[in-house]
Amino acid sequence: MSIVAQIKAAAAKAIxxxxxxxxxxxxxxxxxxxxxxEGDYTVVLFAFVKQLKKSPDALGSELGGYLTSHxxxxxxxxxxxxxxxxxxxxxxxxxxxxxxxxxxxxxxDHICNGxxxxxxYSSPNTNKPLHLGHLRNNFLGWSTAAILRANGNDIVKTCIxxxxxxxxxxxxxxxxxxxxxxxxxxTHTKGDHFVGDYYVxxxxxxxxQIETLKAEGLAPELAEKEAPIMKATQQMLxxxxxxxxxxxxxxxxxxxxxxxxxxxxxxxxGSDFDKVYYESNTYLLGKDIVQKGLTKNxxxxxxxxxxxxxxxxxxxxxxxxxxxxxxxxxxxQDIGLAEQRYNEYHANESxxxxxxxxxxxxxxxxxxxxxxxxxxxxxxxxxxYGMVELPTGKMKSREGTVxxxxxxxxxxxxxxxxxxxxKLEETGKIKEFEAGELxxxxxxxxxxxxxxxxxxxxxKKKMIFNPEESIDIHGFTGPFVQYTHARxxxxxxxxxxxLRAExxxLRAExxxxxxxxxKDLSVQLxxxxxxxxxxxxxxxxxxxxxxxxxxxxxxxxxxSQHSIANAESEEKKxxxxxxxxxxxxxIKKGMGxxxxxxxxxx
RNA sequence: GACUUGGUAGCUCAGCUGGAUAGAGCAACUGCCUUCUAAGCAGUAGGCCAUUGGUUCGAAUCCAAUCCAGGUCACCA
Numbered sequence: 267m268s269i270v271a272q273i274k275a276a277a278a279k280a281i282x283x284x285x286x287x288x289x290x291x292x293x294x295x296x297x298x299x300x301x302x303x304e305g306d307y308t309v310v311l312f313a314f315v316k317q318l319k320k321s322p323d324a325l326g327s328e329l330g331g332y333l334t335s336h337x338x339x340x341x342x343x344x345x346x347x348x349x350x351x352x353x354x355x356x357x358x359x360x361x362x363x364x365x366x367x368x369x370x371x372x373x374x375d376h377i378c379n380g381x382x383x384x385x386x387y388s389s390p391n392t393n394k395p396l397h398l399g400h401l402r403n404n405f406l407g408w409s410t411a412a413i414l415r416a417n418g419n420d421i422v423k424t425c426i427x428x429x430x431x432x433x434x435x436x437x438x439x440x441x442x443x444x445x446x447x448x449x450x451x452x453t454h455t456k457g458d459h460f461v462g463d464y465y466v467x468x469x470x471x472x473x474x475q476i477e478t479l480k481a482e483g484l485a486p487e488l489a490e491k492e493a494p495i496m497k498a499t500q501q502m503l504x505x506x507x508x509x510x511x512x513x514x515x516x517x518x519x520x521x522x523x524x525x526x527x528x529x530x531x532x533x534x535x536g537s538d539f540d541k542v543y544y545e546s547n548t549y550l551l552g553k554d555i556v557q558k559g560l561t562k563n564x565x566x567x568x569x570x571x572x573x574x575x576x577x578x579x580x581x582x583x584x585x586x587x588x589x590x591x592x593x594x595x596x597x598x599q600d601i602g603l604a605e606q607r608y609n610e611y612h613a614n615e616s617x618x619x620x621x622x623x624x625x626x627x628x629x630x631x632x633x634x635x636x637x638x639x640x641x642x643x644x645x646x647x648x649x650x651y652g653m654v655e656l657p658t659g660k661m662k663s664r665e666g667t668v669x670x671x672x673x674x675x676x677x678x679x680x681x682x683x684x685x686x687x688x689k690l691e692e693t694g695k696i697k698e699f700e701a702g703e704l705x706x707x708x709x710x711x712x713x714x715x716x717x718x719x720x721x722x723x724x725x726k727k728k729m730i731f732n733p734e735e736s737i738d739i740h741g742f743t744g745p746f747v748q749y750t751h752a753r754x755x756x757x758x759x760x761x762x763x764x765l766r767a768e769x770x771x772l773r774a775e776x777x778x779x780x781x782x783x784x785k786d787l788s789v790q791l792x793x794x795x796x797x798x799x800x801x802x803x804x805x806x807x808x809x810x811x812x813x814x815x816x817x818x819x820x821x822x823x824x825x826s827q828h829s830i831a832n833a834e835s836e837e838k839k840x841x842x843x844x845x846x847x848x849x850x851x852x853i854k855k856g857m858g859x860x861x862x863x864x865x866x867x868x
Numbered sequence: 869g870a871c872u873u874g875g876u877a878g879c880u881c882a883g884c885u886g887g888a889u890a891g892a893g894c895a896a897c898u899g900c901c902u903u904c905u906a907a908g909c910a911g912u913a914g915g916c917c918a919u920u921g922g923u924u925c926g927a928a929u930c931c932a933a934u935c936c937a938g939g940u941c942a943c944c945a
Contacts, residue, residue: 302888349888350888624940626941695905732879735893750907756904816892819909823908846904
């Protein structure tokens with residue numbers, strides 16, 4: 267149990283004993299004590315003053331007295347200032363904590379809670395390569411899944427690939443028209459980029475044809491429909507749905523190129539899925555549910571045959587769930603897929619990592635599922651994230667300002683290589699590395715910087731991606747945290763020798779006091795499980811990023827003031843080794859929850 | 869227009885289930901490497917928490933209104 271939880275429980279019990287009032291521990295507010303005051307944690311008393319009919323001062327001293335005498339192992343002393351009860355936690359408590367956590371190697375792990383959570387993320391279209399927005403999506407989804415797993419949930423990572431529809435047909439038509447049989451292999455192009463190039467060519471050609479038609483006097487909106495290339499695309503979609511062999515063949519081939527490209531990208535960014543769904547297999551789902559919904563009167567049919575749901579009572583609109591020709595719309599598929607996934611996995615919660623432009627859609631989806639009484643309905647959670655913008659404004663494909671994922675990762679690794687190489691040469695550390703190890707290090711740092719940069723802000727907020735800041739290695743960045751880890755490992759290699767024998771552990775029995783910076787670091791370390799809980803319940807990896815940064819900072823402050831190798835005593839040395847060891851563990855685990863590796867040396 | 873999300877240091881962001889004098893990082897300025905990794909540490913400066921009103925012992929945090937910015941309101945996905 268965390269120290270804060272212990273204080274809450276103890277205080278609740280104390281109030282019960284002293285005043286005969288039953289109090290939930292959760293009703294008690296406990297904060298970290300402000301640095302200006304003496305103490306580690308503070309119980310805020312105002313909330314109880316009325317109920318217990320006591321002055322804050324009297325309440326504080328009675329409660330403080332009770333706590334220190336009944337929990338002598340936990341509280342050393344207390345003071346009361348203006349309704350704040352400041353508690354000093356005993357050094358023994360912290361020493362105990364550090365020793366135990368440092369030795370068991372599983373610090374931060376939660377036991378299984380029996381819940382199953384499905385996390386859907388990435389969900390790309392197969393007509394063009396991944397871009398910066400997809401990266402935020404992937405990192406968020408992957409990390410949220412990792413955090414929930416660390417929190418004790420059983421996890422299924424999934425992805426729905428939008429592999430069919432008009433957008434793919436556009437690439438296919440353009441390939442037929444312009445490629446002369448070219449392939450990714452024949453042009454030495456990554457498959458997804460190859461197909462994306464034809465998507466671009468489609469749009470160029472369409473624009474040209476529209477201009478021609480407009481010059482011939484056609485109205486603009488008509489010109490787009492009448493453009494031959496557009497008509498051909500529409501026809502191709504019809505042929506695809508009819509299963510015309512040549513079209514299916516081309517579709518399969520081009521998609522397979524794209525998947526090859528995606529797989530390469532996923533591999534470099536460290537993304538993966540337990541189960542992949544394809545829209546071509548799921549786009550017909552949901553129709554039977556619509557029928558059932560009709561008989562249950564959840565839906566109604568208009569004269570033209572289209573099927574609707576009226577959500578105006580819930581403050582939303584009327585939504586179509588099936589077209590008059592009996593074909594399904596987007597949301598129909600989503601309902602069907604939600605049911606199918608539930609039948610396959612029975613997840614208690616199903617998280618959709620999708621941009622905030624779909625907030626309304628997701629609200630509608632959940633509501634419809636609830637009205638239909640689907641068992642999956644209440645577990646639907648939209649992990650909504652904001653757009654990634656550039657300092658110059660939004661990314662626009664028409665203006666060519668979309669940041670390509672592969673290019674970006676490559677650039678990050680390149681810059682990481684330059685800075686790292688320079689540093690290693692300056693300090694002479696380069697001698698410690700082998701060639702292959704260096705290449706790996708550049709990737710670790712470049713990708714780590716990128717992930718950290720995208721994950722460190724609250725998901726729901728839109729974020730500005732400033733390329734210059736993203737490659738920074740100072741301050742609130744991935745490389746800073748990685749550096750701290752490497753630094754600790756270096757110390758442990760040199761100083762920890764012999765003290766870390768398996769099972770023996772590090773003992774600090776003779777040491778009974780903690781210096782301020784030692785305690786500050788211990789306090790940070792003790793927070794880790796609580797932070798995992800918070801990040802998990804809020805589905806928010808930024809909580810982990812912020813925590814891991816604060817921890818690294820706390821360690822560096824400690825490290826700059828106190829020597830480990832030349833500690834004042836053997837006991838101090840042991841304690842500091844424990845602190846360093848535990849810090850490295852927690853950094854590694856915490857960064858791991860963000861999908862970021864930490865090097866042994868850098 | 870309706871609904872919705874946001875507005876905190878020059879910039880990027882924490883803090884928001886109400887609690888003590890609002891915090892980081894970057895940028896600027898000052899110090900600190902003959903000692904375990906200076907990709908570091910310590911310090912200075914920088915704020916009417918968009919505005920106005922309300923709720924109360926107490927509001928950046930809750931409520932209302934206003935202003936500004938984004939998103940959505942397709943038989944598109």
